[in-house]
Amino acid sequence: MSALLHFWSTHRGELATLVGQHVLLVAASTLVAVAIGVPLGIFAARRPRLASPLTTIANVVQTVPSLAMFGFLLPVPLVGGVGARAALVVLILYGLLPIVRTTIAGLRGIDPVVREAGVAMGMTDGELLRRVALPLALPSIIAGVRVAAVVGVGSATIAAAIGAGGLGEYIYRGLSMVDTTVIFAGAIPAALLALIVDGALLWTERQLTTRRRVRRSAAAIAAAVALVVATAVSGVAARRSRDVIVVGSKNFTEQLVLGELVAQSLERNGFTVDRRLNLGGTLICERALLTGDIDVYVEYTGTALTAVFHQPIANDSSQVFDTVRELYARTGRTLLPPLGFNNTFAILVRGDEARARGLKTIDDAARESPHWRAGFGYEFAERPDGFPGLARTYGFRFPGPPRVMDLTLSYRALASGQVDMIAGDATAGLIKGLDLVQLVDNRHYFPPYDAAPVARAETLLRYPGMRTALDRLAGRVSADDMRAMNYAADVEHHDITRIAASFLDQLRLR
Amino acid sequence: MTPAIAFRDVSFSRPGGRVVLDRFSIAIEQGIVLALVGRSGAGKTTILKLINRLLLPDAGSVVVEARDTREWNPIELRRRVGFVLQDVGLFPHMTVGKNVAVVPELEHWPEARVTARLAELLDLVGLPASQFASRWPDELSGGQRQRVGVARALAADPPVLLMDEPFGALDPLTRSELHGEFRRIQARVRKTVIIVTHDMGEAFALADRIGVLEEGRLAACDAPAAIAASTDPRVRRLLDALPAIPRP
Numbered sequence: 027m028s029a030l031l032h033f034w035s036t037h038r039g040e041l042a043t044l045v046g047q048h049v050l051l052v053a054a055s056t057l058v059a060v061a062i063g064v065p066l067g068i069f070a071a072r073r074p075r076l077a078s079p080l081t082t083i084a085n086v087v088q089t090v091p092s093l094a095m096f097g098f099l100l101p102v103p104l105v106g107g108v109g110a111r112a113a114l115v116v117l118i119l120y121g122l123l124p125i126v127r128t129t130i131a132g133l134r135g136i137d138p139v140v141r142e143a144g145v146a147m148g149m150t151d152g153e154l155l156r157r158v159a160l161p162l163a164l165p166s167i168i169a170g171v172r173v174a175a176v177v178g179v180g181s182a183t184i185a186a187a188i189g190a191g192g193l194g195e196y197i198y199r200g201l202s203m204v205d206t207t208v209i210f211a212g213a214i215p216a217a218l219l220a221l222i223v224d225g226a227l228l229w230t231e232r233q234l235t236t237r238r239r240v241r242r243s244a245a246a247i248a249a250a251v252a253l254v255v256a257t258a259v260s261g262v263a264a265r266r267s268r269d270v271i272v273v274g275s276k277n278f279t280e281q282l283v284l285g286e287l288v289a290q291s292l293e294r295n296g297f298t299v300d301r302r303l304n305l306g307g308t309l310i311c312e313r314a315l316l317t318g319d320i321d322v323y324v325e326y327t328g329t330a331l332t333a334v335f336h337q338p339i340a341n342d343s344s345q346v347f348d349t350v351r352e353l354y355a356r357t358g359r360t361l362l363p364p365l366g367f368n369n370t371f372a373i374l375v376r377g378d379e380a381r382a383r384g385l386k387t388i389d390d391a392a393r394e395s396p397h398w399r400a401g402f403g404y405e406f407a408e409r410p411d412g413f414p415g416l417a418r419t420y421g422f423r424f425p426g427p428p429r430v431m432d433l434t435l436s437y438r439a440l441a442s443g444q445v446d447m448i449a450g451d452a453t454a455g456l457i458k459g460l461d462l463v464q465l466v467d468n469r470h471y472f473p474p475y476d477a478a479p480v481a482r483a484e485t486l487l488r489y490p491g492m493r494t495a496l497d498r499l500a501g502r503v504s505a506d507d508m509r510a511m512n513y514a515a516d517v518e519h520h521d522i523t524r525i526a527a528s529f530l531d532q533l534r535l536r
Numbered sequence: 537m538t539p540a541i542a543f544r545d546v547s548f549s550r551p552g553g554r555v556v557l558d559r560f561s562i563a564i565e566q567g568i569v570l571a572l573v574g575r576s577g578a579g580k581t582t583i584l585k586l587i588n589r590l591l592l593p594d595a596g597s598v599v600v601e602a603r604d605t606r607e608w609n610p611i612e613l614r615r616r617v618g619f620v621l622q623d624v625g626l627f628p629h630m631t632v633g634k635n636v637a638v639v640p641e642l643e644h645w646p647e648a649r650v651t652a653r654l655a656e657l658l659d660l661v662g663l664p665a666s667q668f669a670s671r672w673p674d675e676l677s678g679g680q681r682q683r684v685g686v687a688r689a690l691a692a693d694p695p696v697l698l699m700d701e702p703f704g705a706l707d708p709l710t711r712s713e714l715h716g717e718f719r720r721i722q723a724r725v726r727k728t729v730i731i732v733t734h735d736m737g738e739a740f741a742l743a744d745r746i747g748v749l750e751e752g753r754l755a756a757c758d759a760p761a762a763i764a765a766s767t768d769p770r771v772r773r774l775l776d777a778l779p780a781i782p783r784p
Binding site: 137139140142143144145146147148149150153157158161162 | 588590610611612613614615619621623624625626627628629638639642688
């Protein structure tokens with residue numbers, strides 16, 4: 027708690043900016059959603075044939091996960107790309123459904139006698155709408171706006187993934203840094219914001235419904251509570267039965283491939299495996315391994331050293347490995363031998379630009395930096411061994427602060443020219459697929475990130491064959507192998523299970 | 537004198553094809569109260585809707601103030617014809633005062649004139665503005681709501697007032713009270729009133745003339761005394777339906 031207060035007090039200015047961005051995103055998107063949704067609802071309420079397809083479309087839009095939506099929009103001109111504009115488009119699309127629906131419901135719910143009275147008194151269509159129908163439907167419409175705004179506060183946290191800012195930036199940063207304080211620093215103000223928005227609109231709705239007895243006060247709050255409970259329950263429900271080895275992975279392609287490699291290696295040695303792949307980041311894998319929710323996953327030595335154990339960075343590969351193995355051992359985990367590739371950060375530029383300007387090393391990039399824009403993932407932007415140290419070592423002088431965005435999206439942002447330099451993974455398949463060039467770390471700035479499985483010691487003791495199975499992978503996966511598998515998954519869209527299986531088949535022949 | 541409203545050989549069928557009015561004709565003089573009596577489905581409400589152009593006849597013509605309803609601008613026509621519905625249909629989101637002021641405000645009367653008219657009308661229907669203007673419809677009794685409905689229909693001083701079973705949903709005591717009120721009001725405003733009812737007793741209580749509807753045609757149309765003395769079996773049936781009061 028005191029750490030949280032300390033974080034807020036040291037990040038006052040940034041916090042205020044992020045809250046401001048968040049409020050602005052939600053307010054602007056909700057207003058536009060109202061401006062589009064209410065007329066659409068009015069239009070549809072009069073035409074029953076239109077109302078149901080319209081609601082269906084809005085429902086479908088709602089079910090698209092927001093991060094996927096950002097991905098779809100990235101290459102779209104005008105509305106796409108990275109930044110606040112694309113985030114607004116997504117938030118508006120999400121806000122439309124509840125508003126259209128409640129507008130239709132509100133207008134349809136009006137007593138026909140009241141309408142008839144209006145017509146008989148000589149009201150024109152417009153007068154009937156303005157003086158009778160809309161005022162009577164207003165409480166219902168406001169209820170829809172309330173849902174849209176509260177959902178918007180939540181969805182806007184995801185907007186940080188495409189560099190639109192907002193409180194999601196702390197949440198992503200915290201997840202990447204394995205730092206709950208930073209997560210809470212963003213999550214708590216976001217939750218408060220949702221409560222404030224909900225309360226303010228509920229109050230408005232009540233003011234408007236004083237003439238009627240209908241109260242739907244608790245609905246949105248109940249939904250929010252249900253969401254939290256569901257998340258908690260699904261975490262608890264992830265309990266496992268005995269005699270099964272649970273394999274975990276983080277939520278990016280390479281980790282999914284490595285998770286499959288580990289899982290299938292175990293299966294080929296007769297174990298029953300439960301896959302908990304796609305866990306949301308280092309923090310979640312680390313916690314899951316500690317509590318026994320998973321038994322094994324593949325970690326990178328440099329990440330473990332700095333992000334899990336908060337140790338200063340070091341550049342010697344075997345020294346880092348030994349330190350990390352020691353630290354894991356103290357907490358009941360065993361770091362197995364490295365797989366054979368180093369997934370260090372790769373400073374990437376566009377291939378055509380690298381060839382045109384003869385860029386080979388990071389020093390070359392530093393020279394170009396005064397007229398470049400950089401884009402980084404949360405982790406790299408914040409970590410001491412990320413951009414701050416890199417800028418010092420190489421003397422980068424970018425004209426503006428780097429755009430902070432989701433790592434996977436940053437490759438496409440670079441390829442489409444929205445940024446000029448990113449820090450990616452050295453093994454990323456997209457490097458090959460998008461014609462990106464990795465610059466040489468000529469000053470040896472980046473620490474080693476050797477991939478190695480880390481397992482619960484307890485599980486290894488219980489299943490002696492498990493260690494043997496995993497040791498067969500040691501030193502057998504090269505950086506080229508990894509990049510090829512990532513390429514097959516990311517660019518050629520092959521099935522990850524098949525990619526892992528055919529790699530294991532090849533290993534036997536080598 | 538030209539009649540305020542005239543139906544000339546008006547025929548009207550519902551979309552399903554059922555004939556509601558069959559060459560129906562009537563001339564209604566200015567300033568009288570005409571009660572149209574008939575059983576449910578006899579076409580009473582249809583006649584009212586034809587007058588303010590909520591419906592148009594299939595054949596024949598409906599003439600209001602010497603002009604065919606087909607030639608009237610429907611909005612203009614409806615604002616010159618007050619309408620009191622059985623279910624009143626007060627706007628629940630407006631106070632009593634706002635409800636009564638709807639048509640004057642649609643007609644963009646100056647505010648002072650609206651306020652003065654409001655006080656006058658609420659007084660007329662026995663609901664003093666000082667007490668009732670800021671009340672909400674759901675705070676009123678059924679009888680009070682119906683009075684507000686009458687005040688609202690009279691607001692812009694229309695020459696014609698249509699009433700569709702206006703007292704049908706009220707208890708007998710309140711109804712009889714409102715009958716008295718109605719006669720008192722009519723004595724002051726002298727509108728051309730067409731009131732639709734299935735209750736012959738109500739027709740006798742209120743009307744200057746009574747029209748009896750049977751199968752889409754006018755079976756009889758006369759002064760109450762003449763109707764009471766009628767030997768026409770179609771009229772007698774409705775008269776016989778009146779409850780006899782047992783003698784002590």
